Amino acid sequence: MELYKLTVHEVRDLIDSKAISSSDLLKSILGRINEVENKLNSFITIDTDSALDQAKKLDETRPQGKQGLDLVGIPYGVKDNISTKDMPTSCASKMLRNYRTNYDATVVKKLRDKGAILVGKLNLDSFAIGSSGETSYFTNTKNPWRLNKVPGGSSGGSAAAVAADLIMFSLGTDTGGSIRQPAAFCGIVGMKPTYGLVSRYGLFPLASSLDQIGPLTKDVRDCAIVLNAITGHDQKDSSSIDKYSYPDYRSFLFKDIKGLRIGIPQELLKDASLDVKNHIKKAAKHYVELGAKVEETSFKLSKYSVPVYFLISSAEAASNLARFYDINYKSEDHSPLSFDEIYIKSRTEGFASSVKRRIMIGNLALEANNYEDYYLQATKIRAMIRKELEKLLKDFDLLLSPTTPSVAFNFSSMEKDLLNTYKWDASTVPANLAGLPAISIPCGFSNDGLPIGMQLMGRPYGEGTLLMAAHAFEQSTDYHKKRLHALEV
């Protein structure tokens, strides 16, 4: 049996019934990695030996068939901007190519405590800035559905590795769609949870008020399982939600969605390709058949969300990335140079041009002369957007939209058309601006056979409702089961 093809909940049953061991599963995974990773480049670091050690230990000591141990022995990967004490954390940048931390991010620690096995660190756009995976200092990750297409970004490696069965699940980070967009491009499930639901401690910050860690999985049930493992209050993160009783997200999966009110903001459909539009309409019809009430609606401030997102994320990124220079992140010896020279040299050489662009725009927006007109104005509109979405989500339980206006595009088509690329984020950035949860799940295929993703966005802490609706859709369709790929040829 090709174990690597299974989902987390499928292998769980096999391991618990002793049909297979954790080592069997891991070996299958490592075999798969061996076979196809060189075509995909989804990893930056792989640590086979320590993974095998962990699996062996688990097989020796693990109590069998216990509840609540969903992830024991499950191999996974994390995006390489999340701190792991045993592996380097490079942010796919030249600046940090040799950088190691001395601590595990809270999510990594939680997964370690729950017995999941970290296999490696996954590729991304350099410093998580980008939406094609192309700005990685290391080689580009490819889309497993078609190797000349981008996997999306910035969590491109995290999405491609799950979609190609190199890993059972992965963690990504989402600042403006960086989990959902690659999940859509690669035909898998990706969720950005409510801001503060998952600790960001250990995530190398891009834009701290927008960043969120979330799962990328093969199906919705796995998403609930991983979410259970990584959520919870963390004293090390001031924005972590306290005094909230975190539910068992699996408990929402099989609830009836009859009467669920779903709104479709027309503004998020208008730039979509015909293919995508059709599939979203089809999905809406499908929800009606499942008993939901689906209505067209309007998100009037939609056109402001991308510029506002762009300003705020650039300003925060400029500030967060200012700390990187070679005195503390030593990758080269610059000893004869002055501080200014070291600063200029290491940043000139260490940052990709996409990163420099963000830093410059961000700093410009923060200059004393521009602050009110740009940064402050953006935060005001952000508050208005949040209000409008809150209001919309009083009328509706969920907002349905395409995750992206089109399917995965060709390599190097992004750079050519910089201004238009920001349309790509229109569906995804509102959830970050308003701190709302959103999930992308497969909802069909384009004429040329590439996966299409649809997004469900919910109220704060509405992950349960998202999972319920996503699961109902998934269980009554088979888009998520269709596997690829360029790799099978």
Added chain:
Amino acid sequence: MEFKKAIGLEVHIELSTSRKLFCNCNTRFGARPNSQSCNICLGRPGAMPILSRKAVDYAILAGLALNLHISDYMSFDRKAYYYPDLPKAYQITQYYQPIGVDGYIDIETNKGPKRVRIKRLHLEEDAGKLIHQPEKQITKVDYNRAGIPLIEVVTEPDLNTAEECQTFLEQLRLIALYLGISDCKMEEGSLRCDVNISLNSKDSKLHGTRVEIKNLNSFKAIQKAIEYEFERQREILVKGSTIVAETRRWNDKLKKTESMKKRDRGDDYRYMPDPELPTIRIGDKRIKHISLKMPELPATIYKRFRQNYCLSEKDARLLLSIPDLARLFEACLLEYNKPQVLCNWLTGDLLRLIKESNTDIKSIKLSPMMIKDLLIMIDNGLISTTIARKVFIDMFYSGHKPQLIVERKKLAQVTDQKTLEAVTDLVLKQNKSSVSDYKAGKKKVLSYLMGQAMEKTEGKANPVILKEILTSRLDQSKS
């Protein structure tokens, strides 16, 4: 043209919390370089600041003591500049919503009392320290100080002379000391001050330009810098030129201010709200809770020292300068109600011993009860002041009660008539020439003979009785 100085101060006071503002690192001064730093205060990516509640409480307490309006909401901002002592390349401070605004303190000047308005008080983190080693052509960075909480107190330009600045700073320092929120040691950098100075013509027709002076490490430097800067600006104005609004640095070696390089000035700090620290509501309940802990402030204590205890200005200030000393003084007063006597002992003998033994008042072995017992022994004539001084030293080091020391060392005064007569006779016998001098009218020798007799009794003779015997014997032999 005659000019008047308008001076505003920006005072940084390091809070004496045991932990840093956003992490759990120790704040002890003088520790091995970089032994008190962590991922948070080193600004390592992924580590996030967690605000210290205690530091906020300290800052609110300071705000209340300085009569500030405490804000309903406070938040933190990032101040961006590049310098190796600032590991994140931004300092976390409060720019848009400080802890408090619009306060004042009253100071005494030679022209009478004066109110100095305080514009704002905010909380921020300190930076690391650069250690230059020019002989090796390298600079090292010590991050132990990075992240230590500071409050910055910004005054309006209400001060007009260097003396007023000094008085204000001393007053502010005392307030912080009495609040127990800082040790305010200028030499260790826990109290730092930048000066803003501009000159206005006395007829108010001409308003000068504000110049900021940094790097002032002592009261003396502040005074010198103000004088220097006054002269410099005056000369420019007299010539009819204009003063550049800029930041200047005090060069303590050359005793002058120097224009700072552009980079050090940091033209635009690109302030932005820190997205990693939520806005905090400071509720009335919290303010009330903190105000209940407000100790008596030095101005009130000073008034009592002067009015109720009739101490001189100098004595009152000396006692007040060390909060624990002032506290000990009043604790002793409860036992022994002679303020001046107590003051003399505490500011004299005690302070000398404290200095000698390099300790502080908190850790001494003397109790107010012991001090009282000693002073009563003097009052009762049981020991002389000279002996009492020796007992005091013994008490200070051993912690023994004065009675025990006097008893064990047999230090009680000799008042026995016969013993003292015998001693006197012996002295007169051994100093015949002095006796004849006395008879010849040189009354001065009396004190010499007293001294001789005292020595024979190891200082224990009751001086009054001894003197009586001595004079009567001398006068007898005369006739």
